[in-house]
Amino acid sequence: MATVPLAHHFRTPAQQHHAALLGMWMFLITEVLLFGAVFLGYVVYRANPALHGGFVAASEHLGQSVFGFEHVPFLGAFNTVILLGSSFTMALAVRAAQVGNQSSLVRNLGLTMILGTIFLGIKAYEYHHDWDIGLIPGFKFDKAAWAGTGVDARHVELFFVFYFVLTGLHAIHMFIGMGLLGVLWVRSRMGRFGREYYTPIELAGLYWHFVDVVWIFLYPLLYLIRH
Amino acid sequence: MSTVAYSPPKAEPIPVAGDYGPETRVDYINCAWGVRSWLLTVDHKRIALLYLFAITAMFFLGGAFAVLIRIELLTPKSDLFEPDTYNRMFTMHGIVMTFFFLIPGVPSVLGNFLLPIMLGAKDLAFPKLNLASWYIYILGCLLTLAGIIWGGIDTGWTFYTPYSTRSAHTSVMPVAVGVLVLGFSSILTALNFIVTTHTMRAPGLTWFKLPLFVWSSYATSLVVMLGTPVITTTLVLVAVERFAGVGIFDPKAGGDPVLFQHLFWFYSHPAVYIMILPAMGVISELVTAFSRKTIFGYQFVAFASMAIAVFGFLVWGHHMFVSGQSPYASTIFSLISYVVAIPSAVKVFNWTATLYKGSISWATPMLYAIGFIGLFTIGGLTGLVLASPPVDVHVTDTYFVVAHFHYVMVGGTIMAYMGGLHYWWPKMTGRMYPEGWAKAAALLVFFGFNLTFFPQFLVGYAGMNRRYASYVDEFQVLNVLSTAGASILGFGFLLPFGYFGWSLRYAKAAGPNPWGATGLEWTTESPPPPHNFEVTPTVTLPPYEYATHN
DSSP: OHHHHOOOOOHHHHHHHHHHHHHHHHHHHHHHHHHHHHHHHHHHHHHHHHHHHHHHHHHHTTTTTTBBBOOOOHHHHHHHHHHHHHHHHHHHHHHHHHHHOHHHHHHHHHHHHHHHHHHHHHHHHHHHHHHHHHEETTTEOOOGTTTTSOOOHHHHHHHHHHHHHHHHHOOOOOOOOHHHHHHHHHHHTTTOOOSSOHHHHHHHHHHHHHHHHHHHHHHHIIIIOOO | OOOEOOOOOOOOOOOOOOOTTTTTTTOOTSOOOOOOHTTTOOHHHHHHHHHHHHHHHHHHHHHHHHHHHHHHTTSSSSSSSSSHHHHHHHHHHHIIIIIIIITHIIIIIIHHHHHHTTTOSSOOOOOHHHHHHHHHHHHHHHHHHHHHHOOOOOOOHHHHIIIIIIISSSSSSHHHHHHHHHHHHHHHHHHHHHHHHHHHOOOOOOGGOOOOOHHHHHHHHHHHHHHEEEEEEHHHHHHHHHHHOOOOOOGGGGHHHHHHHHHHHHHHHHHHHHHHHHHHHHHHHHHHHHSSSOOOHHHHHHHHHHHHHHHGHHHHHGGGGGTOHHHHHHHHHHHHHHHHHHHHHHHHHHHHHHHOOOOOOOOOHHHHHHHHHHHHHHHHHHHHHHHHHHHHHTTTHHHHHHHHHHHHHHIIEEEEEEEHHHHHHHHHSSBBBHHHHHHHHHHHHHHHOOOOOOHHHHHTTTTOOOSOOOOOOOGGGHHHHHHOOOOOOOHHHHHHHHHHHHHHSSSSOSSSSSTTOOOOGGSSSSSSSSOOOSEEEOSSSOOOOOOHOO
């Protein structure tokens, strides 16, 4: 049975658990503001009539001619499904920890990590593709490709700045989440968690769901809307 | 009669070596020795002292830049520095003072030390995060210092784009990243304070029995948590723009510099309340302790802190009256700026009403507190003048604005910080400071401050622009007065540096409660034991019960 490590300054395990949960929620609030500021910039620019054409054209370019799918953000859609699936397995892992089901806990943490890895792999492939066709602002941006299309290449570049800042920030959060899950997976295998003590699993779950929710906003705003 | 009823001692071992003599009692300072025990400590009291050292160093660095600015402004011509160098001086003064002293000052030093003790807790909820926040602060300091040494920065503390991203050939990157890193330190401290206030209160310590310092720290922490991530993002975008050479805020590439200003002030106006709210909490403690009365209108003062935190987020546009913001937006921002003055005024009225018929004693902390009330009122009222767009357009970027925010920041925050440091110094170190020297320093600070900044109202209203190394000859008299005041002010700040150091070794021991004040921090030893209380206190009375206390 897992024992509860009670830090010296807490009176009861319940107090410790409550503090940890509240701390994570507070942290996630700061994260909302962190992403929110970039979202705000993106939305303000996208709504700006002067930039709108460039942003729409750039947005249509996401996922274009990947695996032969024309104008369908296929990889983004696939990644959305993957990430939602990982949130599901994460929720199962938290539940497994709460009811003390060791094998289910280890299995679901592992599944969550596998799904996270697939997500990041696809994201890396997308970035690689963007590099190939010259969509990296400031470093490898093919301005000439946009000549004669009626849109200002600099506006397209501006869209991709936001695309990379938003998806990049999201990917960094994914990497941190994967690291957390890796540590928890090892500790789960050592039988550290159970019905009495599952706080770290629950915290990692909150974090993971949050990163997932960010993608739920990110995907339609960047990939889907066409006007 | 004590304000605090102790629960019966439990059978746990009490960390006392031998007798209760001053030499043998185990406290948080003598419980462990060596550099390691300090650099790896998770004790909030030790971390507060670590912060005290770092923040004092940054304060004197920022002060040194201020001295150089004032020397340059002795004469109308730019003779000590080239204008380019002068631009670096005021920028680095602003950045160091704002981000590295005023924002973390009161929360990280006094808050860190006091919050858990005032709550009757053994530590903050997340002691390791607390230590991490100090290291992140140091990392931010080092990055910024690297930028200062490596060419300096001349963008103004506001990093306005596109100048900061395109034109400035100075070390914008390390300083911007330093300030960004510093934000994480603020966030961790704020998160810790909020969770601690919610979850770590001693038995019986309900929300409306909390000391007002806790209320204001709590309100401040909310502002930090909701504002700081936005400046983080903004600086990330500035760094990306500078690093990749793209035009996020550059109109040439379709970007919008006004968006930068909105994002910047969305944090940096609330940051003003991050600086002043904890200071207000300190003043509530000082005013009650030295007039030996309960605070007038406790709940009004507590809710005023929360109101300031909320309304503080809705007024940022008053920094942008001349930035091409629509007149409708300016009008609304102006009106809300007037509204935010109400809770501040409520506090001033309540402190004044607390003084009324109080048994006032003029110890050094009280001198600072009274100074605060007067100077903050002047700073606040001139803020109302500036919140009116027609007047603001007239005096934008003049010394009138400089004088206004120095009345709030120096006359407000630093006065409260100094007052609080004197008030809790006996608790932090176990030693009294020398009262005569301290009073002299407090008076020097007060007179030096007024002589420095009052002339700036006049010279600013007469039309002297800020951020220029040279000015027209007519303004010289007022500038000489200001520089003379600054030298007095600087001396007033150096004095405590000397006598605080002296007091550590030679001053008389303070005892648990040298002021006869209420509050949990005065019920434990000075300096407190490693876990603050020998037994967890149980609180039965509201704070500031001086009537029953005496």
